[in-house]
Amino acid sequence: MTDPVLRLENIVKTFPGVRALDGVSFSVMPGEVHALMGENGAGKSTSMKVLGGIYQPDSGDIFMGEKKVTMSGPLEAKSMGIVFIHQELSLAEELSVAENIYLGELPRKSFGRVDWARLADQTNAILKKLNVSFDAKTRVGDLSIANQQMVEIARALTVDAKAVIFDEPTASLTDAEKVVLFDVIADLKADGVGIIYISHRMEEIFKITDRISILRDGQYQGTVVTADTNEEAVTQMMIGRALDLSRNATHHDLGDVALEVRGLSCGKLYQDVSFEVRRGEVVGFYGLIGAGRTEIAETLFGLRDPSSGQILLDGQEVRLHSPADAIARGISLVPEDRKGQGLILGMSCRDNMTLPQVDTLKAGPFVAERAEIDIFDQYRARLDIRTPSWKTQAGNLSGGNQQKIVIGKWLSMQPKVLIVDEPTRGIDVGSKSEIHKLLRELAAQGYAVMIISSEMPEVLHVSDRIVAMYSGRIMRTFTSDEVTEDNLIQAISGIKSGQAA
Template sequence: MTQPLLSVENISKSFPGVKALDDVTFDVFPGEVHALVGENGAGKSTLMKVLAGLHRADAGQIVYQGAPVRITSPLDARQMGILLIHQELSLSPELSVAENIYLGAWPTNAFGVLKKRKLRRDAQAALDALGLDIRPDIRVGDLSIARQQMVEIARALAFNANVVIFDEPTASLTDAEKDQLFTTIRSLKAKGVGIVYISHKMDEIFEITDRITILRDGTLQGTVWTRETDVNHITRMMIGRTLDSYFVRAKENFGDEMLRVEGLSKAGLFEDVNFAVRGGEVLGLYGLVGAGRSEVVETIFGVRDATAGTLYWQGQPAVFPTPRQAISMGLALVPESRKEQGLVLGMGGRENTSLPHLRMFSDATLMNRSRELATYEEYRSLLDIRTTGPEQPVATLSGGNQQKFVLAKWLCSGPKLIILDEPTRGIDVGSKSAIHELIAGLAEKGLAVIVISSEMPEVLGVSHRVLAMSEGHIVAEFTGDMMTEENLIDAVSHQSGPPQAGASVKTQSIGEMA
């Protein structure tokens, strides 16, 4: 590796009220996987958007294949062979998989007519390269989020890039899909492609990368060889301290039963789900993509209609609520996708915090702005949200700060039960630790908490009990010493359909749980 394939030299970039990058230098060599890590807001995505032509640097230069270049647009970057696979999906849901893969470069004849057979054939080749069993002619909007993510990756790889930038590529992938992605990355590496890999998942960083560059608050902290460092060292460089206790579990001081469901079913999604959760308890829900975890809690919250089952709220039978009724009862749901389901991206933090609770902030027909601002400031301070002010659009914030605003808007209503669906997806290690502490703090204040997470160490680390789901059924329940990764993997991997004999999945009464 004598000469970098791509490098940025002394790059700086500012936005109103914040300096996103300050004199940063970074490079990637042919056949190298180079990780870029840092907390949310450290400048990782901004740096990559400069490389991809989405932002123009205020100072510094980009050198590509040994010569200085100006990248003024994503088209410039793609024509040079620099491709960015975004953390957030950028597909057109109404178009087919093939049309999305080659969007902006559809093959046409001399008269501008689309060559449909060639488009389908080329798209099929890109899908085959990733080992995907997705038809090129299927509508993208009909695919799961995980499979849409794989289409996004296929779209980037179809252009035979020299440099591929992966921004949190496994956030929505199953373990099998992640393994296939890593096989693809290693194949690209063997062909001399330079790979930039951005991820908050340290196990992935240490599995797939050659070097690691660390950013903090827009400044370069250093670059190290992956084989010569460890997680503690990287964490200390990222956040300026070590994490004494990464996972925090609330003390066991359970109160009365808050929620119980019996025989909860939604045709085609899940069947005969039974569980209960008490005040002060953190109940974990784990399963592979498609197991039905999110659909269960969405049905409890009223987003979906149940086809069967009984709901008990605070020990009393209750009808399944609408979302508005669920909020009034004291339920809160932090959804899986903060950008699609949790926030209005064009609004500021103030408006996003108050939006579900307008009656709390209004006097007759007028909004009480002082009360609204006071609540915004209370939770901005409590959750350490980094923003330039209450009107800054949340679309311009880092993923971690966006997630904190989703939490803020539900916490301000004083819920009795809060459901957290993938609460730390796509956020940095420091913010994850803060959210784990928040979960424990909520439980110790008497709230019932349900946590859905695709990260086994997380769901095991913060929960008092864990339910394992597979193919729409709860197949096992684990407590105490039985809460291990081995048991959880075995439960979700080898059981399908209703629970097998001996699995502990019955709905527990208060007396049984005491």
Template sequence: MTDRPTLTLSHIGKSFPGVRAIDDVSLDIHPGEVHALLGENGAGKSTLMKILAGMYQPDEGEITLDGARVVIRTPLEAKALGVVLIHQELSLVKELSVAENIYLGDLPRRSLGRVDWKTLHARVGDILKRLKCGFTPETRVGDLSIANQQMVEIARVLTTTARVVIFDEPTASLTDAEKIVLFDIIRDLKAGGAAIIYISHRMDEIFTLSDRITVLRDGKHSGTLATAETNEDEVTRLMIGRSLDLTRRIEASTPGEAVLDVRGLSCGRLFQDVSFTVHAGEVVGFYGLIGAGRSEIAETLFGLRAPTAGTIRFRGEPVSIASPAHAIALGISLVPESRKEQGLVLELNCRDNITLATIDAMANGPFLSGSREAAVFEKYRERLRIKTPGWRQVVGNLSGGNQQKIVIGKWLATQPKLLILDEPTRGIDIGSKAEIHDLIRELARSGYAIIVISSEMPEVLKVSDRVIGMYHGRLMREFTAEEVTEDKLVQAISGIAEKKAASA
């Protein structure tokens, strides 16, 4: 890391209607440095990075690259200066191929402006090999999984010699194997002298990759620390002003009647012969690798998929859940994995999103009752601590964490008997995550039956009374909170336990 910064931000300020998003923020990034940027959702991280990428213009302050002041008016100008942003929310054109997306706006040309497809596919083929991707340059992006779409987003950084690379929550959808590849790419960029800004809510990644950590709080600079000289607790205090209890929960719970009883449930090749029970007042966690069948079970219970075998009993009665509307009528709610694509209408305001699933109850004769809708919004705004100037705020303008709280509030408003949460804290900062964990436990104490599906082992261990480990569409083992350990759970979800049993 050299003495002269590649990038310097000086006294940056940015306001939106009703919100001071960035307030007098200064920081510098050096060549060959991974500089982590942390903060709660709504702290201003993404806004600051969008200013760097030319998507927003600052109201105050200046930006310098290699000592020279620059004004970045558009993303194309940012790219020309060597500033590349890998977005948290995918910015791909799903109708185009992988190759076209990676070189969007900069396709190699032949005479008369024709696209040089041979060169394009050769370049992209080399990039995909480096990223160890199992798809081709010709693949339509819309046909890829979310994780593979994220790899396409990451591939864009390898098309240019970047001076500043910004990674905004790059691992939110990636498998463990894909994370290893990404971390190797980041280390290669660092060795080549790139200045790297890394945004993540995952502390293990921050302490593995970064050299320094800058924390934003309520749009202001809260502190900059050398990673080797700090710890998670100090960083957390800078972010939220207090320490958090991150220990496992192994307190005893008193479950009530069986709300959901599943026997021999199958859905083609997605999952087979799954049996489990969820009682009132308890949290059952599902843990497994991507593709293990966890989300597919949730979708089947919510009427999005038709089972091919097995039975479901809900509150003691056999049911055949024909549709999401049927599931909601029974008292089943699903907070989906992808909030933007499955949980929200981004163009609507906060109030309309929260009342979307209970719209019939908002009626006053032939018209909707604005006062009823406002009362529901205010109830969950306060309960979930949603940060927004008011109900009129468009949901698409909220931070990821506050959007997730809107989704949770929408489904709590239906007063479900069974609440299924699929990746409930994906893309949420550590403070909001702790609040949602506390909320899950509070709901269980209130009598809700809850299923939590998560790719984060600490989360599953933190909130669950029982944990179910899945591997390749099968339920491998069920643990109580008292008996589960990280080693046992890893063996269950990786097939190691199955191989041991077979050999025995």
């Protein structure tokens, strides 16, 4: 048996308030495609950052072949032949494709000049392999997101890579582009390169990988041979027993229609969207990234102007020009990006929680701080927010507690319609199931709840009805009785019901 190209042994990494990695071990053989799976927040990206030298582990070792190595940074990882294809694009948009592919390694001539001819030749050779439609001189900012992703992938082919890490590489690719990507992966594999493949998409995992390692809550759950396992078994390992993701089976009486949307369109983002949400109902929105779900939520919260269509609240048509409008009419949005949109990390927990109502909480000319503390204490108790004090900066809390602050912020506004966008992304399993329970409770209390999620078990677990979206359109709306994993997947892949075999 040959030695693994890369081996992680018992890696531990802690951050303030959270143990991000707790004994992660796995190894990648040459010519192997090794999947790394786990829910958001399970520690996949943290492991990769340790591997790339961006984080230093508290304990544990990394081996390349026989040799124990320490990664001091991205440069060192690269020099050892470890290449990362990042999920978030890390490209310089103003520069050309060629300059981006050879970023940091531009070929030189005399006087420090760039050897443009050589650069173009090398780049075009790689681009030809990838079978793409643009050339070396194209400005990266002028490419589509999918093509930018291809540029990112092209980088991996420039160095003599021993291991290549793909982090959610297909998130923005079309099917045809995926085929090209899988060919590239097959070529690398044939050359004896070890590949770590991170993805949520079971279908891909079972199609191209050889083995699967699973993480849960920062802990290593084991490695299985892909051919010997199936989706359920892997899901079981990813989720564990702690999370109840049975189907939503609660049936209670629904109230009046709280929110109705008729023929709503917003440019190219989504078109002709119609749905309703009743009091006491949780409606799940499921689809791929870019399907237009978040954009609908932003429109309902007054952050985008629709190009046509109507929004009705309690049967009255409303025009929402700003979040302040939306808030005044009883709409709350727990946004997708907790740190960028949900919280002001340098502010105290209390100030974050009461921010939307700071104008109305008054004691004379001042903000009523006593009342603010009361509100904070109330939701701290209700949501079980773990923080030393209301004065703690939001940035110092763990992801789950941060998310609870955001949810508390919007619950304290007593909204009619609560929209939550990816409410459990990147938080631990415990907090996750608490949030699921909370959403069901809120519905039972008569709130109208819209949940946007990219995790199918989550949508199935909490929703009374599920709206499936594909490419800016609603494909189908399911009741919890009629939905199956198969017909849901078909709907969000653009296959109309009845067409599928």
